[in-house]
Amino acid sequence: MSILIAGAGIGGLIAALSLHTAGCEDVRVVEAAPEIRPLGAGINLLPNAVRELAALGLYGEPLRRSVPLEQLGYFNHHGQTVWSERRGHGAGHRWPQLAMPRGSLQELLADRVAERLGPDAVRTDARLAGFAVADSGRVQVDLGRRARGGTASTVETDVLVGADGIRSAVRGTLYPQEGAPRSQGVVVWRGVPRSRPFMGGRSMVVMDRDPLPRWSFGPVTLLGDAAHAMAPMGSNATAQAVVDARAQAHALSLHAEPVHALREYDRERRPAMNRLQLMNRAKDPEVVIDLACARARSRDSPAAATPTTCCRTANWRRSRTPTRRLPAPTRTRPTFPPRTGARRALRVRFPPVRPADPARTRSCFLSPHNPHSP
Numbered sequence: 342m343s344i345l346i347a348g349a350g351i352g353g354l355i356a357a358l359s360l361h362t363a364g365c366e367d368v369r370v371v372e373a374a375p376e377i378r379p380l381g382a383g384i385n386l387l388p389n390a391v392r393e394l395a396a397l398g399l400y401g402e403p404l405r406r407s408v409p410l411e412q413l414g415y416f417n418h419h420g421q422t423v424w425s426e427r428r429g430h431g432a433g434h435r436w437p438q439l440a441m442p443r444g445s446l447q448e449l450l451a452d453r454v455a456e457r458l459g460p461d462a463v464r465t466d467a468r469l470a471g472f473a474v475a476d477s478g479r480v481q482v483d484l485g486r487r488a489r490g491g492t493a494s495t496v497e498t499d500v501l502v503g504a505d506g507i508r509s510a511v512r513g514t515l516y517p518q519e520g521a522p523r524s525q526g527v528v529v530w531r532g533v534p535r536s537r538p539f540m541g542g543r544s545m546v547v548m549d550r551d552p553l554p555r556w557s558f559g560p561v562t563l564l565g566d567a568a569h570a571m572a573p574m575g576s577n578a579t580a581q582a583v584v585d586a587r588a589q590a591h592a593l594s595l596h597a598e599p600v601h602a603l604r605e606y607d608r609e610r611r612p613a614m615n616r617l618q619l620m621n622r623a624k625d626p627e628v629v630i631d632l633a634c635a636r637a638r639s640r641d642s643p644a645a646a647t648p649t650t651c652c653r654t655a656n657w658r659r660s661r662t663p664t665r666r667l668p669a670p671t672r673t674r675p676t677f678p679p680r681t682g683a684r685r686a687l688r689v690r691f692p693p694v695r696p697a698d699p700a701r702t703r704s705c706f707l708s709p710h711n712p713h714s715p
Contacts, residue, residue, distance in 0.1 A: 342599060343367040345482060345498035347469045347511055349377055351384075351443070352565030352582030353504035354450035354463075358397050359590035361458050368458060369498075371484060373468035373505070377451050379444025385410070385576035386441070388434040390583040395436065402449055407441035415630055423633040443579070469510045472501055472561065478600075480560050500599045501561045502589070504582075507548060509567035515558055522548040525572055525622065549622060552615035557603035564589055569614040572621040581617070585610055 344360055346353045349372035360368045386394070386403070394400055411431035415423040429438035454462050470483040470493065480501045485493045503511025507522050525548060550570040556563045565582035589606045596602035624631070 342500065342593070343498045344369070344500040344502065344593075345480070345496065346370045346502045346504055347482075348372065348503070348505035348509075348565075348567070349374075349447075349451065349463050349465070350504060350506060350565065350582075351447055351450060351579055352567075352586050353502070354447065354454055355393075355397070355583050356502060356504060356564060356586035356589060357454050357458060357462065358399075358450065359587050360593065362397060363590045363594035365590075365593065368462065369496075370454065370463045371467035371469065372463060372465045373487065375466045375487060377447065377463070377465065379442065379448045381443030381447070383440055384443045384446065384579045386439040386446075386583075387576060387580040388429060388436040388438055390580035391436040391439055393583050393587045396587070399449070399453065403439060403441065403446060404437070406445050406449070407439035409437040410440050411438075415627075415633075417633070424629050438576075469505065471514060472511070474559055474561070478560060499560060500593070500603070503561070503563040503567045504565050504586075505567055507550065507566045507570040509563065511561065512563055512567050515561070515563075516553070519551075522550055522570065524548050549618065552618050553611070555607065556611050557600075557607040559600050560603065562589070562603045562606065568611070569618050571618045572624070574621045574624050574627050575617075577617060577621065581614060585614075 342365060344365055344367065346356055346369070349370050353370055353372075357368050357370050386407070391400070391403070394403060409430070410428050412425060413428050414425035417423055426432070429436070451463060466486050467484045468487060470485040472480055472482045474480055475497075479497050479499055482496050482498060482501060483493060484496065501511065503509050503515075505511060513519070548570070549572050550566075553563075553568065556568050564585035566578065568585065569581065571578055571581075588610050589603075592602040592606040592609070593599060596605065
């Protein structure tokens with residue numbers, strides 16, 4: 342079986358490594374960029390993604406290049422804690438939660454693909470221009486080049502995997518009516534300095550895609566941002582791309598017929614990712630900031646604070662180091678109806694963190710029925 346992966350990002354490279362580990366020998370990756378360079382901001386690898394990297398023999402090096410996170414906190418502009426929770430080892434997981442530069446992980450994965458699959462496994466300056474499924478069932482893929490004078494070429498493959506990001510050419514061919522990704526009206530800052538603005542333009546506009554009714558079309562499928570680009574709330578985008586790649590390789594290793602394998606991969610992953618997309622669009626779990634802001638009195642003004650005024654001052658921030666606790670807020674007007682007739686202070690309550698079951702921290706895709714399990 343030959344497999345062509347469009348996109349040499351984290352999801353595409355993990356897919357190549359996973360397919361090779363599962364016994365697929367003819368795996369190629371095409372990348373539109375002229376070269377793979379360590380670009381991008383910081384990412385969070387949740388414990389489920391770290392577990393899958395460890396199953397591929399990729400645990401020690403990412404650990405050395407990253408910072409393990411053990412706590413997540415939300416604070417107001419006075420430095421008071423609105424909410425905090427433990428993460429990674431601190432929450433009882435066997436595997437840590439890691440924060441690292443995206444480019445560093447991509448560079449590491451590209452090196453491992455070259456070592457395990459060969460130096461020619463990744464082809465750069467190869468932009469996917471279109472594809473069609475022939476009568477034989479194989480996919481004919483048209484590739485173009487960005488370089489001046491570059492000529493187009495056509496390759497054939499049994500399976501085409503679209504891992505080419507939020508502006509996926511594969512997705513655009515499957516859903517031509519969808520159009521470009523749309524902004525959610527949210528800006529993410531990489532840092533907020535207490536000084537005059539400098540290094541202008543260092544912000545990201547949050548975009549996402551609507552959930553899809555289908556990822557797999559015969560021998561063609563999607564993964565990662567191409568399948569479920571989501572707002573960066575909850576640190577799930579990179580982690581779920583890793584899990585997508587592992588689930589897809591597992592399905593292809595279990596089923597001799599690739600169309601059936603991709604259908605099973607779609608059935609397993611898409612419903613959960615569609616729900617997660619909508620949850621992240623609703624700012625989960627960052628909604629706690631707006632809830633606390635709407636229910637608490639501002640220390641600087643006798644008027645009740647609102648999410649709009651708090652967000653406008655850009656004083657809400659996240660940190661891994663909690664400070665003093667926020668006093669119990671009081672309610673000044675009936676924004677939310679009380680549970681009883683008495684007037685009570687409204688508080689944001691969260692369930693306690695429960696340690697993870699160690700028996701469930703193994704790779705989701707290790708199966709005694711799969712002879713190619715890593």
